[in-house]
Amino acid sequence: MKCRARAPAKVILFGEHWVVHGGRALASAIGLYSSVHAEPLGEGLVVESRNLGVVEDVSKSCRVFCNLRRSFEYIADGVLWPAKIVVDSEIPVGAGLGSSAAVAVSASAAYACVGGLDVTPELVSNAAYESEKLVHGTPSGVDNTVSAFGGFLLYRRGEGFEAIRVGSLSDVTLLVIDTGVTRSTAKAVSLFTSRLKRLGSIGQDLLRLAESIVEEALHTLRKGDAVRLGELMDVAHGLLNAMGVSHTELERAVHIARASGALGAKLTGAGMGGSAIALVEKERAAAVAENLRRLGFQVYSGALGVQGVSVTVLE
Numbered sequence: 001m002k003c004r005a006r007a008p009a010k011v012i013l014f015g016e017h018w019v020v021h022g023g024r025a026l027a028s029a030i031g032l033y034s035s036v037h038a039e040p041l042g043e044g045l046v047v048e049s050r051n052l053g054v055v056e057d058v059s060k061s062c063r064v065f066c067n068l069r070r071s072f073e074y075i076a077d078g079v080l081w082p083a084k085i086v087v088d089s090e091i092p093v094g095a096g097l098g099s100s101a102a103v104a105v106s107a108s109a110a111y112a113c114v115g116g117l118d119v120t121p122e123l124v125s126n127a128a129y130e131s132e133k134l135v136h137g138t139p140s141g142v143d144n145t146v147s148a149f150g151g152f153l154l155y156r157r158g159e160g161f162e163a164i165r166v167g168s169l170s171d172v173t174l175l176v177i178d179t180g181v182t183r184s185t186a187k188a189v190s191l192f193t194s195r196l197k198r199l200g201s202i203g204q205d206l207l208r209l210a211e212s213i214v215e216e217a218l219h220t221l222r223k224g225d226a227v228r229l230g231e232l233m234d235v236a237h238g239l240l241n242a243m244g245v246s247h248t249e250l251e252r253a254v255h256i257a258r259a260s261g262a263l264g265a266k267l268t269g270a271g272m273g274g275s276a277i278a279l280v281e282k283e284r285a286a287a288v289a290e291n292l293r294r295l296g297f298q299v300y301s302g303a304l305g306v307q308g309v310s311v312t313v314l315e
Contacts, residue, residue, distance in 0.1 A: 002039040002314040003113035007105035007124075008032065008306050009097040010146035011174065011268050011277055014217050014236050017192045017245060018210040019140075019157065026164070026214055027142055029150040030174055031302030034089035034102040037314075038110035041082040045072065047107075050088045067100070067131040071108045074127040076115065083114050092300065095178045096269025098143030100135045104128035105147040109309050119311045121148040150308025152221060154214075167224025169304055173285045175278040176268075177257065178298040179249040183273030188245050191272075195244055210239060230264025230279045237266030245271035253297055254278075260288040 009032040015025030045059040047068055056062060058069040059080055072080055085107055091099040108127035112119045125141075125148035132139040145161050146153050152164040196203040213236050220228045237254060240246060250267045257265040257278035265278035280288050289299045 001114060001116070002037070003110050004035065004037050004312045004314055005106045005109035005113065005119075005309060006033050006035045007102045007109065007147045007309040008150060009034075009091040009099065009102050009302070010143055011097060011176065012142075013152075013268075013277075014214045014232070015155075015210065016267075016269055016271070017189065017240065017243065018207055019155065020189060020193065021196060021207055022157070023207055023211050024154055024156045024214045025142065026152065026154055026217055027146045028152050028174075028304045029146050029306045029308060030097070030176070030304060031306045032091045032097065032176070032300055034087065034091055034099070034106040036088070036103075036106040036110040037086045038107075038114045039084050040114055041084045043082050045069070045080050045083055045085070047085045048087065050086065067134040068104060068107050070134050071104050071127040071131040072111050074130045075108055075112045075117070075123070081115050083111060085111060090300075092176075092178050092275075092298065094182065094274070095176065096274040097176065098147060101128055101132055101139075101143035102147045104131035105144055105309050109311050113311050113313065119309075121308055124148050124309055146308075148309050151305050154218070164218060164221060166221040166305060169221075169224055169226055169229075171282055172226045172263065172279055172304070173282050173301050174304050175257065175262070175280055175285065175289055175292070176300040176302070177253040177265075177276040177278060177292055178300070179247065179253055179273055179275065180298065181247055181249050181273030183247075183270055185270040188270040188272045192243050192245050206239060206243070210236070213239075226279060226281070227263055230262065233264035233266045233277075233279060234258070240267055240271060247271065247273050249273070250276050252295075253292065256292055256295060256297075257288060260284075260291040262288055
């Protein structure tokens with residue numbers, strides 16, 4: 001039996017960094033995908049990445065795809081069955097979009113399908129989390145959960161995830177603007193935390209304000225009010241900039257997007273590089289994206305709140 005699986009990328013819409021300090025984060029699946037084709041094999045467990053140009057049999061040892069082997073071991077309960085796994089992802093790496101998690105989710109789903117298992121979001125999210133632990137050490141679980149389940153998810157440490165029902169946002173798209181600036185998540189978290197502590201009571205006021213923005217964003221999403229959502233993105237970005245985790249290229253990307261007609265724009269993820277996101281009406285999206293590309297940015301476009309992992313049996 002041959003199978004194909006697809007899993008989306010994720011963006012943090014609100015709450016990055018604040019979530020480390022007890023706040024909530026609001027994340028969305030976005031229409032950029034990792035696709036995986038899987039088929040039975042006589043022997044071995046061969047993983048091929050078309051993006052990396054690497055082929056590796058992980059059934060005996062691994063160098064590049066040890067994280068995926070960890071997912072496959074979870075799926076197979078430690079007894080690996082032979083298969084060929086071909087990964088083809090359109091999600092940029094290192095841009096804060098959860099690329100490694102989406103690859104792990106889609107690969108886990110395709111592998112489980114070939115093995116004849118009942119593929120559920122819970123199963124592949126848990127498998128991908130094992131992969132993420134090898135990649136990131138102590139991940140929050142946001143990336144694999146959003147990729148597996150899709151839609152919009154609210155997260156607070158210690159409380160798990162809550163799916164959010166939203167109104168229609170069919171008239172807008174999200175642009176992901178890759179600055180090309182490499183960033184260190186650990187450095188950004190450390191800088192943010194240090195400033196928050198130095199600010200004392202003001203820092204706690206800002207944390208409460210960030211929570212208020214998330215709460216307002218939830219009401220706004222439920223109403224499907226894209227204009228208001230864009231305004232809240234602008235405000236959220238201003239707070240993150242004030243906390244020192246923006247970057248000159250992020251500021252340039254945000255400014256160009258807004259000046260070109262975006263409803264709102266902000267950094268997403270750790271900051272200090274990586275990506276910005278811009279909420280844009282569909283009829284303006286091509287022009288906004290072109291302005292950004294002309295000024296040197298890589299730009300990707302996708303719908304918000306898309307479906308999570310999907311699996312197709314090919315034969």
